[in-house]
Amino acid sequence: MSLTLSKKRAKELSKLKAEAEALLAHQQDVLAHATSVGREAGRQAQHLTREELVPRVRGGYESYVAPVASKAGDFVNHTVVPAVGTAIGTALSVADVANDARVKAAVKRLKQATGKVPAKKKKKSGFGTYIAIGVGVAALAGVAYAVWQTFRADDELWVSDEPPASPEG
Numbered sequence: 001m002s003l004t005l006s007k008k009r010a011k012e013l014s015k016l017k018a019e020a021e022a023l024l025a026h027q028q029d030v031l032a033h034a035t036s037v038g039r040e041a042g043r044q045a046q047h048l049t050r051e052e053l054v055p056r057v058r059g060g061y062e063s064y065v066a067p068v069a070s071k072a073g074d075f076v077n078h079t080v081v082p083a084v085g086t087a088i089g090t091a092l093s094v095a096d097v098a099n100d101a102r103v104k105a106a107v108k109r110l111k112q113a114t115g116k117v118p119a120k121k122k123k124k125s126g127f128g129t130y131i132a133i134g135v136g137v138a139a140l141a142g143v144a145y146a147v148w149q150t151f152r153a154d155d156e157l158w159v160s161d162e163p164p165a166s167p168e169g
Contacts, residue, residue, distance in 0.1 A: 064149075065150070068145075071145070075138075075142055076142060
């Protein structure tokens with residue numbers, strides 16, 4: 001089956017085809033322009049981030065977070081660590097004394113002299129439990145202090161970016 005078109009119809013189809021090709025070329029130009037605009041917007045966003053956002057975040061960190069973290073670190077380093085170290089050292093020295101042969105011999109002689117064997121006491125929380133509780137409380141106190149310092153109301157924290165309105169007005 002052969003399709004034959006009139007000259008008029010062939011001319012209209014040819015014209016329509018040319019218009020469709022022109023439209024496609026125009027759409028491709030629009031997409032290319034949109035792509036270049038998108039790239040430029042991305043570059044501008046990177047510049048804005050680097051020039052405006054990063055310094056503000058860094059300044060906020062240095063103004064608000066770093067001092068609080070430093071104070072909490074100083075508290076831990078100068079108060080908690082020495083206290084925990086002292087407690088551990090004391091516990092180890094007590095354990096060393098208890099394991100000394102002379103102390104064991106003295107306890108054995110005492111048991112023989114009295115004829116009584118002391119009843120074994122029910123095991124309670126060990127020394128490590130108290131150390132862990134103390135470290136946990138100290139850490140909780142440090143975090144609570146940092147949060148309090150971060151969220152406390154301070155008039156100096158809020159500085160207006162605009163100059164005050166002049167009375168002439």
